[in-house]
Amino acid sequence: MNLVENLEYNTERPMLHIPEYGRHFQKMVDHAVAIEDREERNRVAKAIISVMGNLQPHLRDVPDFQHKLWDQLFIMSDFKLDVDSPFPITSKEVLQQRPEPLEYPQNHPKYRFYGNNIKRMIDVAIKWEKGDMRSGLEYAIANHMKKCYLNWNKDTVEDGAIFAHLKELSNGEIDLASKGENLTESGQFLKSRQTKPNRNGGTKKIHRNRKKRH
Secondary structure, eight states, X not given: OHHXXXXXXXXXXXXXSSGGGHHHHHHHHHHHHHOOOHHHHHHXXXXXXXXXXXXXXXXXXXXXXXXXXXXXXXXXXXXXOOOOOXXXXXXXXXXXXXXXXXXXOOOOOSSGGGOHHHHXXXXXXXXXXXXXXXHHHHHHHHHHXXXXXXXXXXXXXXXXXXXXXXXXXXXXXXXXGGGTOOOOOHHHHHHHHHEEEOTTSSEXXXXXXXXXXX
């Protein structure tokens, strides 16, 4: 009965500053903080750093990684550990600062089903010198646009519509309609979309629900 009464539950224990190291590491750090003799406290701190480094032996001798370990040691001690660190001690305020928000590109393309990468590819293509390589790239872009269009829950699309969109997105620089090009048949794209490999190495066909005609 006494054993049950003395059980400790994590909900009743102090929060771990770095849970990845576990409760035993935290207890070692707490013990080091409580040591009054500075020389002994330094010795114990170095021993803890050595054990932390043993968890990732391939990195333990890398200077940057060593600095990171010392930072983590001070974090686990809630910056109460007074020892001689071989690296500048990062302050609690600096570590708690929020990073600056990232500036994400806010692109709002007219034809969103093509995606932003298509526009980037077009911008690259129009900078190329005219020739076979550019023509091949232009044709590949148009084919990919057709595939993207069909993935947007469409059953078919005329090549003329793709050529018109490509001409518009390239500001008139790419006009495949005047060259009499023919893109891959829509059925080929739809066929590859409807047949997907399953986990057993075979294929599984995805059938659409169609209304029965009477």
